[in-house]
Structures are given as structure tokens and as C-alpha cells.
Amino acid sequence: AQSVSQHNHHVILSEAASLELGCNYSYGGTVNLFWYVQYPGQHLQLLLKYFSGDPLVKGIKGFEAEFIKSKFSFNLRKPSVQWSDTAEYFCAASPARQLTFGSGTQLTVLP
Amino acid sequence: GAGVSQSPSNKVTEKGKDVELRCDPISGHTALYWYRQSLGQGLEFLIYFQGNSAPDKSGLPSDRFSAERTGGSVSTLTIQRTQQEDSAVYLCASSQGLVMNNEQFFGPGTRLTVL
Numbered sequence: 001a002q003s004v005s006q007h008n009h010h011v012i013l014s015e016a017a018s019l020e021l022g023c024n025y026s027y028g029g030t031v032n033l034f035w036y037v038q039y040p041g042q043h044l045q046l047l048l049k050y051f052s053g054d055p056l057v058k059g060i061k062g063f064e065a066e067f068i069k070s071k072f073s074f075n076l077r078k079p080s081v082q083w084s085d086t087a088e089y090f091c092a093a094s095p096a097r098q099l100t101f102g103s104g105t106q107l108t109v110l111p
Numbered sequence: 112g113a114g115v116s117q118s119p120s121n122k123v124t125e126k127g128k129d130v131e132l133r134c135d136p137i138s139g140h141t142a143l144y145w146y147r148q149s150l151g152q153g154l155e156f157l158i159y160f161q162g163n164s165a166p167d168k169s170g171l172p173s174d175r176f177s178a179e180r181t182g183g184s185v186s187t188l189t190i191q192r193t194q195q196e197d198s199a200v201y202l203c204a205s206s207q208g209l210v211m212n213n214e215q216f217f218g219p220g221t222r223l224t225v226l
Contacts, residue, residue, distance in 0.1 A: 004153075036217075043114070044154075044202070044217040090153060097167060098144060099215065101154040 002027050004093050006102035013081050014110050021076040021105050023065075023091030033074040034092040034099065035065055044090070050074065061085070083111045113137070115218035117203050123224045124193055132188040132221045136205030143186050144206075144215060145178055149199040157201075160186065161208075193225045 005024045013019060025031060035047040048059025055067040065076045074091060086109045091102040116135045124130050136143045145157040156170040160180040171177070175193075180186040190197055200222050204215040 006153075043219050044204075046214050049214065092154075097161070098156040098159050098170070099146075099154070100156065101146075103153040 002095065002100065004091055004100050004102040006089075006091050006105050008105045009103070010106045010108070012108045012110065015083055016080050017109075019076070019078040019081045019085075019107070021089055021091075021107070023074045023076065023102060024072050025074065025091075025093045025100075026072065027093060027095040029095060031093050031095045033065075033067060034094070035059065035063070035074075035076050036090045036092060036101075037087050038090070039087045047076070047089070081107070081109050083109045085109050115203055115205050115216050117201075117218040117221050119221060120219065121222045121224075123226065125226050126195060127192055129189065129191045130193055130223065132190075132201050132223070134186045134188070134203030134205075134218060136184065136186070136203070137216055138184075140205035140207055140216075141183070142206045142208055142213070143180055144204045145186070145188050146202045146204065147172075147199045148202060148220070154202065157188070190223075193223075195225050198223055198225045 003026050007022050033050040036044045037047050038044045047063050048057050050057045050067045058064045063078050088104050088106050090104045092099040118133045141162045144159040146154040148154050158168050158178045160166045175191045178188045200220040202220045203218045206213040206215045
């Protein structure tokens with residue numbers, strides 16, 4: 001079955017540490033990829049998206065993600081996290097008309 | 112303009128009752144989506160509407176679930192004879208077109224608790 005996998009369920013980091021959250025998808029054809037973030041008590045919002053072109057995508061708040069087609073991966077990175085990055089992060093793919101989401105990764109950044 | 116709004120924000124109901132959840136998309140957005148977020152799980156697609164086309168109902172988990180979109184704007188998700196496993200946060204999203212090419216904007220969700 002087509003799916004999106006996020007292998008890290010809960011990540012705990014100290015401020016200024018580097019972040020990498022894994023995301024793998026199982027679709028073989030063309031696919032658009034997204035990272036969404038949900039801060040405590042807030043709506044889901046888009047961090048970044050990949051449709052085509054440069055596989056290194058930059059998003060808001062210093063986040064970036066790299067699309068590696070050969071690995072079916074779209075990992076999210078940030079060189080130095082802040083306490084305000086504490087949130088739940090969702091990877092999503094749209095090979096079809098709707099988004100398929102991963103199960104999410106809860107990031108906790110300790111001050 | 113305003114973002115996607117949903118009502119009610121919280122709904123507690125008894126098993127077996129019917130519930131209606133409402134979504135007001137961003138004005139001008141032709142596509143509207145419903146998702147369900149259960150505790151500890153990701154978002155599960157339920158149904159989407161695109162313009163005047165027939166909705167894609169492929170994600171609805173059972174025939175107790177239905178949705179309609181009136182006038183190409185407001186949508187209502189109805190769950191009949193609610194069960195405890197229906198307890199979840201129901202999210203609505205809208206986009207200018209199909210999500211393949213457009214960002215989805217999400218509402219705050221309706222938290223449904225079935226006792």
C-alpha cells in the first residue's frame with residue numbers, strides 16, 4: 001500500500017542542537033512532498049513543499065528538506081533548533097488528489 | 112481574509128447519536144478536504160470536494176460517514192450512530208485547486224468525543 005513513514009515518534013533535543021527528521025514514502029511515480037508543523041494549540045501549517053526542480057527546499061523558520069529520489073526520502077533539517085520549535089511535525093505526500101500523511105514526530109526542544 | 116473555520120470546536124456525544132461537523136473554507140478555494148486525526152496517529156484522509164465534480168469518498172471509513180458541500184462553499188460532515196472509535200479530531204482543509212499543485216490550509220479542527 002502507498003504510505004508515508006516517519007520513523008521518529010518523539011525527538012528530544014537541547015537548544016542549538018541540529019535536527020533531522022526522517023520521512024520515507026512508498027510511491028514510485030511523480031509525487032509532491034510536504035512538511036507540516038502543528039505548534040501546541042495551533043492549526044497545522046505548511047513548513048515547506050517540493051514539487052519539482054532543486055531537490056533542496058528551503059522553508060520558513062530556517063527549516064529545509066532534501067528530496068532524494070533514489071532513497072524515496074524527504075528528510076527535514078534545521079541546523080540549530082530553538083525552544084519555539086517544539087511542535088509536532090508531519091510529512092505528507094500527494095501522488096493523488098489528497099494528502100497522505102505520516103504518523104507525525106513530536107519534537108521537544110529543551111531550553 | 113479569514114482562514115478555514117470549523118464548528119463546533121469540541122463536541123461530546125453519546126454512543127449511537129448522530130453528529131454534524133461544519134467547515135467554512137477560505138473564500139474562493141475550490142477544493143475542500145476532510146481528514147481525521149486519531150490519538151497518536153497521523154492524519155487520515157476522509158473525503159474531498161473539487162468544484163462541481165463528484166466528491167472523492169474513498170477515505171470514508173464506513174457508510175455511517177457522509178459529507179456534503181453546499182453551493183461550493185460550506186461543508187458538513189455527518190457521522191450517524193456514532194461509535195467510541197469515532198472519537199478523534201476532525202480537520203478540514205481547503206486549497207485553491209487540487210493539492211497536487213496548491214497548498215492546503217487547515218482549520219483548527221473539531222474534537223469529537225463519543226462516550
